[in-house]
Amino acid sequence: MTGPARITGPFLDVLELLFATYAAGDESLHGWAIMKATKRSGPTVYGVLDRLEDEMGWIEGRWEQQRPDQSGPRKRFYTLTPTGVAGAQAVLRQRRPGALRTPGRQWRPAPRQAGAQ
């Protein structure tokens, strides 16, 4: 398992959200939903997703299944891989223990000033 080389606020926000949705059994987390939930910009969120997917292998993406009558660009849903679950638990235990105590709760972005807990 490759650990994160650099842990930033947006990285923790996205990871916490991914872990929360994984714990809740929800598998419909896509880019726009992450942006809305974390209140982070698109480039920031996609930068983190790139790191998690390509560099670390903690998440995997799957395309939205469209009905035949649907058209247009498809969404891509992200879920934690088993490696990602273990990694996210380790990182969150260290940096945001509150996220592990109440998995599956309604996720809210952490306050950005003092600490991330």
Next chain:
Amino acid sequence: MSAILLGILATVIADQLCATFPSLALKLARWSAACRYAGNPAKAELRAEELEALIEQRPGGLLKLSTALGLAIAALATASRRALGKNPVITIARATGRAIVMGAAVIAAVAVAIWYLYCSLCLLVGGAVMFAAVAGLTVGAIAGAIDRSLGAYLGWSAAAAVAIWWTITWLPRLRRRPPRRTRRTQSERRLRSPRNLTRR
């Protein structure tokens, strides 16, 4: 009457302009994905579709365009960092040229967005501004069709709109020179003196 007609026309044109924003935003999103993942076409294609879906979910044309601009600027920054980080000495000239072209395209897109806002605010002023915007977009569309690039479309749109607007706004002012001072006769001077004017 003409002001009302101009107002209606301007509103229709503004509506049409707004209608072009979503497609412009989609193109910009696709371009930013290609720019960000330049060395990985498969990833670029994947991300392009995803970003297009993201743009589709944003409400309103202006919001779509602003999101796409944000993505494009970030992609530009990433591409520049990557190009400069690999081999600064060799790639710096190439990267500079590319950055100038890309930067110009992004700046032009921002200019068009600001232009649209400005035009919307100036609806009451008259049709001249809107005419400049529409003429600029037409020139840009032709340039984009010839060059087949977003940069040409945006750059020429902004340049033509600004040029036309400047011509319309400033040409009449330049022509409106102060009248020459002619020598007045004694009787004229007497007639125009403040004492006589007040007496009337």
